[in-house]
Structures are given as C-alpha cells and as structure tokens.
Amino acid sequence: MPNGPKTRPELSLLGDYVPGKSIDEVREKYGLDSVVKLASNENPLGPSPKAVEAAVRALSDAHRYPQGNAPSLTAALAAKLGVAPGKLVFSNGSDEMVQMVAEAWIAPGSEVLICEPTFSEYRFAAQLAGAEVRALPLKEGRFDLEALLGAVTEHTSAVFVCCPNNPTGGWNSRAELLAFLDALPERVLLVLDQAYGEFAPAAGASDYDGLLDQTDRPNLVLLRTFSKIHALAGLRIGYAIASPELVRALYKVKQPFNVGLVSQAAAVAALGDDGHMERSLRLVSEGMEFLRGTFASWGWTVLPSAANFLAVKPSCGSAKELVAELESQGLILRWMASFGMPDFFRITIGTKAENARFVELADAWRRKQ
Numbered sequence: 001m002p003n004g005p006k007t008r009p010e011l012s013l014l015g016d017y018v019p020g021k022s023i024d025e026v027r028e029k030y031g032l033d034s035v036v037k038l039a040s041n042e043n044p045l046g047p048s049p050k051a052v053e054a055a056v057r058a059l060s061d062a063h064r065y066p067q068g069n070a071p072s073l074t075a076a077l078a079a080k081l082g083v084a085p086g087k088l089v090f091s092n093g094s095d096e097m098v099q100m101v102a103e104a105w106i107a108p109g110s111e112v113l114i115c116e117p118t119f120s121e122y123r124f125a126a127q128l129a130g131a132e133v134r135a136l137p138l139k140e141g142r143f144d145l146e147a148l149l150g151a152v153t154e155h156t157s158a159v160f161v162c163c164p165n166n167p168t169g170g171w172n173s174r175a176e177l178l179a180f181l182d183a184l185p186e187r188v189l190l191v192l193d194q195a196y197g198e199f200a201p202a203a204g205a206s207d208y209d210g211l212l213d214q215t216d217r218p219n220l221v222l223l224r225t226f227s228k229i230h231a232l233a234g235l236r237i238g239y240a241i242a243s244p245e246l247v248r249a250l251y252k253v254k255q256p257f258n259v260g261l262v263s264q265a266a267a268v269a270a271l272g273d274d275g276h277m278e279r280s281l282r283l284v285s286e287g288m289e290f291l292r293g294t295f296a297s298w299g300w301t302v303l304p305s306a307a308n309f310l311a312v313k314p315s316c317g318s319a320k321e322l323v324a325e326l327e328s329q330g331l332i333l334r335w336m337a338s339f340g341m342p343d344f345f346r347i348t349i350g351t352k353a354e355n356a357r358f359v360e361l362a363d364a365w366r367r368k369q
C-alpha cells in the first residue's frame with residue numbers, strides 16, 4: 001500500500017510478538033483430548049474460588065463503568081502490603097504499566113538500559129517511545145547492575161531491572177539493589193519488575209527482597225501483577241508501587257477505565273484468600289524440589305531461579321527436539337531460542353500431576369537419545 005498513511009518510523013524497529021502455542025492450538029494440531037501447558041509461567045492452581053465468585057457477582061454490574069481509581073482494590077492492597085494508598089496505581093496487566101512508565105518518563109531520543117535476555121516488553125515500550133535501547137548481557141542469569149551503572153550517561157532516562165528475571169529466574173539481592181539505587185543518579189528512573197517476586201521464598205531465594213520500604217525514593221517504580229501468584233492472568237490486572245509524586249505522573253497517562261470492574265472485584269477477593277496463596281507457594285516449592293532433583297539425577301543444567309519456572313539445558317539431544325516431541329504428546333514447554341538461548345527450555349512449575357507427566361515424557365525422550 002505505497003499510498004497509504006505512513007506509520008511512525010519507530011514501528012520499523014518493532015518485531016511481531018510471537019506468543020507461545022495455546023492449549024487449543026496444540027489440542028487441534030495433534031488431535032489430543034488433554035493438553036498440559038507449562039509454557040507461560042501461569043499459576044496452575046487456577047484462580048481462588050472466592051475470586052471467581054466475586055467476578056460472577058460483579059458481572060451483573062457490567063453495564064456500569066468501573067471506578068477508574070479502583071478504590072476498593074486500592075484499599076485492600078494498601079492494607080495487605082502495608083503501604084499508603086497513594087503509592088498504588090493499577091493497569092491492564094503489568095504489560096500496560098511498562099507502557100505507562102514509558103509514556104510518563106521515556107522521552108524520544110533518550111537512552112534506556114536493560115539486560116538481555118529478559119521480558120520483551122521493556123525493549124518494545126522504549127523503542128515505541130522513540131528511545132535508544134542499550135542492552136547489556138546478563139551476568140549468571142541475572143541483571144548485571146554494575147555494568148548497567150557503568151553504562152548510564154547524561155541521556156539515560158530509565159533502567160529496567162527484571163527481578164526475578166524472566167526467562168532465567170535469576171535475581172539480585174536486596175543489598176545489590178540498594179547499592180545500585182544509591183549510586184544511580186536521581187534523574188534516572190529505576191523500574192523494578194517484580195512479577196514473580198512473591199514466589200522467591202518458595203523457590204528458596206532467601207536474600208530476595210521486594211524493597212517496599214524504599215518506595216519513598218524519587219526514582220523507583222516497582223511493578224507487580226495479579227497474573228502470577230494470584231492466578232488472574234486472564235483478567236489483566238497489574239500495578240505499580242511508587243512515591244505519590246510518581247504515582248500522580250502515572251495517573252496522568254492512565255486511561256480512565258483501564259481495569260475492568262469484574263477484574264477489580266476478583267482481585268479484591270483474591271487478596272482476601274490467604275489459603276489460596278499458601279497453596280500456590282507450596283505447589284511451587286514442592287514442584288521446584290521435585291523437578292530440580294529430577295534434573296540433577298539426569299545431569300541436566302538448571303539455572304538458579306527465584307520464580308515459578310526453571311530454565312533448563314538437557315545434557316543429551318537438543319532443547320528444540322525435546323520441546324517439539326513433548327508438544328506432539330500434549331505437553332507445552334517454552335523453547336528459549338526467541339530469548340537467544342537455543343540450548344535451553346523453560347518449564348513453569350505445574351501441579352504435582354503435571355510435573356509428573358512432564359518427567360514421564362521427558363524421561364522417555366531422554367532414554368532414546
């Protein structure tokens with residue numbers, strides 16, 4: 001369409017997002033009755049029944065617009081976290097919050113620092129905002145804070161740090177993050193994505209810390225989500241925790257009705273279900289122990305992880321072949337080639353039965369190599 005409207009030049013830099021295969025796609029492709037998906041770091045327990053009930057109840061108000069400032073959810077979350085309500089703002093998944101941060105603070109022509117491989121949304125949002133992305137390599141699976149600090153220039157507007165990092169699971173300790181924050185110029189924003197942070201104790205990362213007590217800093221935004229520990233990925237609720245000044249800036253770029261009324265109601269109920277959260281954490285800690293033990297007995301390499309997934313390199317055959325073989329048998333994993341790590345696959349910790357099914361299939365594949 002040579003005569004059509006010109007897209008913005010930034011779009012030429014953006015690749016297409018390639019989502020993992022869905023359960024329905026795999027079921028149809030191979031004619032299977034049941035498919036297990038351990039590819040997207042979802043919570044396999046499913047949502048809290050209390051959240052489902054609240055969502056169903058809220059549906060009868062679906063003709064009303066939601067309250068843009070989510071007052072019930074704000075109050076419930078503020079009480080749960082022990083932070084002031086003025087430090088919270090919600091988004092349509094934390095994906096959207098990454099874009100809101102970019103709209104508020106990333107100026108065209110500025111530089112944004114990240115490490116890679118990581119969650120693709122930081123690069124996407126920064127490039128869309130017209131910024132230059134400088135990506136440094138991870139160090140042992142986690143963000144290399146020293147190198148990032150060394151890369152800050154007068155043009156740097158923001159640094160994104162994913163902790164625990166997707167797809168490797170690596171994390172930076174509280175001491176490392178505090179030293180980084182202390183050395184970072186206050187005019188540079190640190191966006192600390194903690195989508196998986198709640199899993200860190202269950203994964204055995206005792207030196208992980210959510211830095212809630214640092215949120216008075218003028219240049220720190222924490223990103224969190226209801227998609228993982230709270231098992232509400234399909235309802236799209238993320239949030240930021242930051243000083244009230246930063247939250248006010250995020251409110252300026254926020255669409256008034258970005259989190260639906262059903263989602264808000266479900267999130268409030270999810271926060272009230274401690275039993276569901278405990279079960280989710282137990283599932284991760286038991287599943288981690290089981291899978292780490294299995295991989296060790298096979299001699300496969302497993303990266304240290306503070307999240308609800310593991311990055312794994314088989315010692316025989318190839319990760320690509322394993323992922324293809326298991327998919328044909330109805331178990332979806334994530335091959336890490338799109339992250340630049342083609343020797344690895346990523347597996348989300350599933351239910352006990354799902355993990356056992358994976359081990360059964362992977363063991364059979366391994367014995368054929």
Ligand SMILES: Cc1ncc(COP(=O)(O)O)c(C=O)c1O
Pocket residue numbers: 040041092093094095096119162165166193195196224225226227233236237238
């Ligand atoms: C590191 C990280 N941050 C943010 C997200 C986005 O989560 P959501 O938009 O569902 O809140 C994900 C999703 O997988 C993620 O891995």
